[in-house]
Amino acid sequence: GAVVSQHPSWVICKSGTSVKIECRSLDFQATTMFWYRQFPKQSLMLMATSNEGSKATYEQGVEKDKFLINHASLTLSTLTVTSAHPEDSSFYICSANPPGHYEQYFGPGTRLTVT
C-alpha cells in the first residue's frame, strides 16, 4: 500500500518560535497533498490543500501567513507554523492520493505542543 511519512512525530516549542513539519510520499508521487489539524477527541479539519508548483489553497478561517505551506517536489510538502502560540498545539496530519486512487493515505501525524 501507499506510504506517507511525517517528520517529526512530535515537537515541543516555545511560544513565538516557528516549527516546520515535513510530509513525504515514500512510494508514489503526489501533485496534491492535504494538511489537517485535529484537536483532542475532535474531527479532522482540513487546513489547506498543497499543490506542487503552485500556491496552496487554504480553507476559510486558516491564516495563510501563519501556516506556510510549500510543496517543494512531487514527494514533499512542508507546513511551517510561524510565531506559534499555545492555541496552535494540536495534532497535524497530512495525506495524499496515489495516482489513480480515490482514497487518501494519511501520514502518522505530528503532535505539536507550544509552551
Add this chain to the structure above:
Amino acid sequence: QQPVQSPQAVILREGEDAVINCSSSKALYSVHWYRQKHGEAPVFLMILLKGGEQKGHEKISASFNEKKQQSSLYLTASQLSYSGTYFCGTEYTGANSKLTFGKGITLSVRP
C-alpha cells in the same frame, strides 16, 4: 458541510455486530471510511462511489444508498482490534477533491 455520524458512541462485546451511519443533506460524490486509534493517523477502510453500492472486506462492509446521501458501515462479529474512532469523509464535487469529515464515532469492543 459536515456529514452527520450516528450513533455518538458504541460499546459492544467481542463477537457482537455494530452499524455506524453517515448522513448528508445533499448528494455526495463519494464516501470514505476511516478508523483511527488513539494517537495514530486514520487508516483507510473503504470508499463508496455509486448509489446503491455495497462492498466489504472480511467482516467489515459498507453501503451507499441510492440517493447517495447516506452510508452505513457494518462491523460483523467484532474483534478487540475494531476498537477506535470511525470517521466518514465525504466528497461533494468530484474525485480527489477535499474530504469533509464527520465528528467520528468511538467504538469500544470489550472482551
